[in-house]
Amino acid sequence: MIGYLKGMVASIQKTGNRVILTLDVNQVGYDVQIVPRVLQELPAIGEPIQIFTHLQIREDQVTLFGFGSAAERDLFRQLVSVSGIGPQLAVALLDTLGLQELVQAIVAGNTRTLSRTPGVGSKTAERIALELRSKLAEWRQEAGVITIPSAGPVLSIQEDVEMTLLALGYSTSEISRALQAVGQSTTLSKRDNAEEWIRAAIAWLSH
DSSP: OOOEEEEEEEEEEEETTEEEEEEEETTEEEEEEEOGGGGGGOOOTTSEEEEEEEEEEOSSOEEEEEESSHHHHHHHHHHHTSTTOOHHHHHHHHHHHHHHHHHHHHHHTOHHHHTTSTTOOHHHHHHHHHHHHHHHHHHHHHHTOOOOGGGSOOHHHHHHHHHHHHHTTOOHHHHHHHHHHHTTOHHHHTOOOHHHHHHHHHHHHTO
C-alpha cells in the first residue's frame, strides 16, 4: 500500500531494541520502525531521505516498517511469510546478519548462522531455511543481491571460523567484512584450514 516514503528526517527515538524514525513528508509526520542498522545510513535531522516501507496491519495496531533498500524490504516480506516468524523477529534477523549474509545463510541452509539472531532457535532456523531456500536462490539473482561465497571460507569450516571470531568478541559485520577481505587472497581461498582463516581475519581486523 505504501511502497516508500520520501521526506525529511524529523526525529529518531530508541525504545528498548526498537528504533522509530519520524519522517516529515509534506508536513505529515510518519512514525516508521526501522531496522537498527539503517541508522548508519541515516542523514542528519532535517536532511532528505527515502525509506522503503512495509505496512503491517493487525487488529489492534498499524505499524510501518522501514528499510534502506527495496531488496531489504522484499526479504522482510519473505521472512514474515514463514509460519512463526513475526515482524519483530524478521527485523532482528536483518539487523543481526544484514541482507547479504542473511540471504547467503538461508540459501546455504546455514542454521548456525541464522541462530545467532536473538530469539531464533535451531528449529526456527531450520524452518526458515527449509521454506525460503529455493525461493531466495531465484530471488537473489532477480534482485541483483550479490553474495561472494567464493571470497569466504568453504562452508565446511565457515561456521567454525565465524564462531571462534564471535567468541573473541568481534561483531557479525566485522567478521563478514574480514572474511571477504582476506578471502581475496588466492592462497587462502583454496585452503580449508580454519586456523589459517582465523589468524588472517584477526590480522586484518587488528589493522
